[in-house]
Amino acid sequence: HNPPRWSGVKFKPEYGGSATPEITALIESHLPPRAPEVGDPPVGTRAIKEEYLARLREAVDLRGLVRAPLYVVVDAMYGSAQGYLAELLRAVRIPHLEVRSTVDPLFGGRKPEPLPENAVPLKAVIRSLRRRARGRIVVGLITDGDGDRAAGMDESGAFLDTHRTASLILWHLVRHRSLAGPVLKSFALTDMIGKLADLAGVPWREIRIGFKWAVEDLVMGKAAFAAEESGGYGYGWHIPERDGVLSNLYLLELVAATGKPIGELVAELFSRVGPHHYARRDLALPNRLEVMARLEKAPPERLAGQRVVQVETLDGLKLRLDRGWVLFRASGTEPILRLYCEMDAPDAVRATLDEAERLACGGLL
Known part of the structure; x- marks a missing residue:
């Protein structure tokens, strides 16, 4: 689902799962400034379909x-x-x-x-x-x-x-x-x-x-x-x-x-x-890091007619509202600010995302 021009290599350690941040950092520390010309190295293959189906x-x-x-x-x-x-x-x-x-x-x-x-x-x-x-x-x-x-x-x-x-x-x-x-x-x-x-x-x-x-x-x-x-x-x-x-x-x-x-x-x-409805919206914002810094420094007290009852910062900025939550998070790989929202009704999701987008883009509440 990522653009083909990204290409690259995905590394899976011996346990068969995603590389941990520590392993990724170790690999990055050994990368040369420029990719070397290596031609087409031999690639081994193994048929594991039957093993997988058995599992x-x-x-x-x-x-x-x-x-x-x-x-x-x-x-x-x-x-x-x-x-x-x-x-x-x-x-x-x-x-x-x-x-x-x-x-x-x-x-x-x-x-x-x-x-x-x-x-x-x-x-x-x-x-x-x-x-x-x-x-x-x-x-x-x-x-x-x-x-x-x-x-x-x-x-x-x-x-x-x-x-x-x-x-x-x-x-x-x-x-x-x-x-x-x-x-x-x-x-x-x-x-x-x-x-x-x-x-x-x-x-x-x-x-x-x-x-x-x-x-x-x-x-x-x-x-x-x-x-x-x-x-x-x-x-x-x-x-x-x-x-x-x-x-x-x-x-x-x-x-x-x-x-x-x-x-x-x-x-x-x-x-x-209880009912839970969700949507995500991606905003193309090259200044996403500055937007996040502004929001984290001064999060709103109200959003889309709801009180902000709690602020969480585990990974991005999550505002817990009366009827659900909205999360602002900058992509680490693209110039995109992602808005995630969950509410108790679809219309509340749309209204909250609209207001969150205006807030992220510098509009007044």
Whole structure:
């Protein structure tokens, strides 16, 4: 999902997860001022598909999925996870359909990210399935370009964003897999995670944005579940890395265990923790660091007609308001200021983001 001109190399240490900040700093300290001309070095390859599928079969109760009459639509977004879910579903004879599951270096002209605007093809397919599904529970499953992130879609074609996906997965792990924690959630992830953990008596804490901040606890056995706002979820009994395929399977497990469609599960989720609606807005601001310094020095006392009841600075500037929160955070790699917002109603999200944008751009409240 990053521009191809960035290219580069992603380094994974021996434990199979993201490099910690300490490891990254060590690598950076050895980089020469200019990249050397090395030609085409030999690259070794190894086929690990069967090993990976075997691990998924151990981590998931595939045969238990047949308890509910499922019809699964898998959208790989032309990414690297294509084929894996379909193969596992085929093995237990669950009706399914694959969408965007061929190789396309241009990803069909859309960013392969689990966002509503990028899931339009899946929505069209699900809405056309009402007769074909024959009374089965239709579930849409989404993986991103490199297969480490997950989201979903309900039986009506409504997008299941990454915050609700993470919350439903946590609910399932606590309710049906006896997860006892600890749970890690990124600073920009929904408050539903903490509320669900509190209801279950599971310890949890917030971490900085970026999955690298969860890796050490996962490796050391100090975390059972870690989730970030972009749709990456990791598990203490798996590799210390995000896995979109496994996450989708746990979402399916929840539907099968309850016999309820995703739309009904979201309604039940809201009945437990209250309604939560979320959106993010990216502002192209070359002076983003100056904007952040100004806001951190003098945060507002009110925003969008709500009181600022608390200010948090774990990673950016989060203003907790009467009905939710808004987070200002400067991108570390792009000239962008990101605004994250969660409220109890969609109109409150829009109004708060509009006001936050005006504030960031120097407008008066």
